[in-house]
Amino acid sequence: MAPIAGDPRFSMVAGEASGDLLASLLLGGMRRRWPQLSATGIGGPKMATQGFTPWWPSDKLAVHGYAEALRHYREISGIREALAERLLRERPQLFIGVDAPDFNLGLEARLKAAGVRTVHFVCPSIWAWRGGRVKKLWRSADHVLCLFPFEPELLQGHGIEASYVGHPLADAIPLDVPRAAARQALGFTADEPVLAVMPGSRRGEINNLLPAFLGAVRRLHAARPALRFVLPVAPGLRPLVDQHIAAHGAGLPVELLDGRSHEALAACDATLIASGTATLEAALFKRPMVIAYRLHPLSWQLMKRMRYQPWVGLPNILCRDFVVPELLQHDATPNALADAVLQWLDAPQRAQALEQRFMELHHLLRRDTARTATDVIARLLAGA
Template sequence: MVAGEASGDLLASLLLGGLRQRWPRLSATGIGGPKLTAQGFTAWWPSEKLAVHGYAEALRHYREISGIREALAARLLQERPDLFIGVDAPDFNLGLEARLKAAGVRTVHFVCPSIWAWRGGRAKRLARSTDHVLCLFPFEPELLRGHGIEASYVGHPLADTIPLEVPRAAARAALGLSDGAPVLALLPGSRRGEIANLLPTFLGAVRLLHAARPDLRCVLPVAPGLRGLVDAQIATHGAGLPLTLLDGRSHEALAACDVTLIASGTATLEAALFKRPMVIAYRMAALSWQIMKRMRYQPWVGLPNILCRDFVVPELLQHDATPRALADAVLQWLDAPQRAAALEQRFMELHHLLRRDTARTATDAIARLLDRA
């Protein structure tokens, strides 16, 4: 398995649990993070090595990442595993999968690349690279079959692990938060580039929010390995703010909060499954933004909006993601409880749609693939 960054590590660990139930003696190795290694996965490289942010940062780290892929390919072609599973990270995994598939190794790609949102030409590359795609969203298999790609809808594993009824009081108690004060969760991303681009702006928004709502409490979950970077940003941009740093614990933060200010990505889906109002933001290097903007097929960027086919939550991207705009969008949620309640019902419907016992369903699809082999 190869899982890139924190979200891929989480998805891969949930899938690995299902695989181990089916095949208790399974040996799993490759690239992964702490959630995978906690399940006995042997990580030859940590997933954070692949956690680059946008085209500009990818170019800076190209030589190192390319070297890792070459070394991994050589090792896998020599050892010839029964199965290779690439978890997200398509720019890294698809080329690797193509080489393995050409050599007769069965390949599965877990998480359909968002060809329905941008870079649709990747469908041809996906067809060359993988024997089967495990899709998180219900509309994806039919789209892939149109390109001659075998695929199964397996639901989203987060929908299985996150409870339908959110334990808000318990989460607040666990984090030492009172029931009465409003709580804002800050999730500026799990990659160093995201932290550098977004956290100063998030802290600027918190300063404005604190002036408007002095009773507001803020919690900031910090991904593994990023505490030093976060501390430095807070020292520069967030001194004196009512901010509680958490080592991980993002799910508790989402369960406890009234609203979240959040980077676009998998975390926005987690926030939706916790039925939380959110303000989605994103910033990247100017070159990366110009490239991405020209490749978009849809008006939405955030997963909740894409899945609901509507702007159910605000998106503030690049130059629009200013401290003032973010603070105003957060206040609109805090000041409109009826609007937040209507969003919660919409997200409950989405949660039921995505809950499919993903680990078992995905393992069944993998078993059928291996039986044919």
């Protein structure tokens, strides 16, 4: 492999909390290879801990569904135009778009057409919905880093270079869950039941889901007074969560955490959780879960028409089965959510069988993603 002349200059864009986490893990591997690299663009606080310099914060891109995207279209479009112009002037050695396909693919296409090499990290879920994006991906990315093993073959069938690198969360989360340590850190005893309440990391998700989640908590508290409830709050969202608790959860024994979602998942007996990357984290922590999601009615109708699979939650998609319940849109009622949680708490043998299924999934996804992806990036930079 030919050496890289000088310290590599990368630009990256990651949207919302999950993209910030994925990008930070990738940056860690890249910095071990190239300690003096520079990385700039759009990112969040976890990326900043790896020496990333944000020109805009990632939460500018954290919109929820089509309706909210339309409301913020002008601002987001302006950011993308300004970023594209700056990157075309400064010409990084490589642009890495981390998820956020609605923002990144158009930007990548423009950069690629101008001769800037582009990598898209996280294959868009063309196997689940909006398959037409594969043509846009072909125009946009010189290479795609895939989190799931079935994706490279699918993309290569469309003429897109791709590599399976595993999922970085599978490396970051231990195979053996540190349950006792997490419970001690959060102040729970070894035997008291705990439910992690996780309504999402975006404002739209919280607005759509938290009232129903709190309604479910009220019913669960009445049915199981000994059940403990813990709710990790993403940075910057505490006032919004407090507002919903005042309106819908007054008097409920919900313990709020500033972040610490991994400790909550390690400690809990089950989780009530918004569909998204957090459900994969819950699976890697081998936790029973009830997946829920609600969208603006317009966004929901559009998404329903473009779905190809019966599953929405990542654990179910990867296992190709409804291994955990999904309660979506109008089905995500407080009563239904509470009943689904109780079914897990009342069936420890079922929960143990699920734990084994998730352990197999964890091994499949554990590929030292940061190193594997960095190897691919090094070959691209060397012109291999």
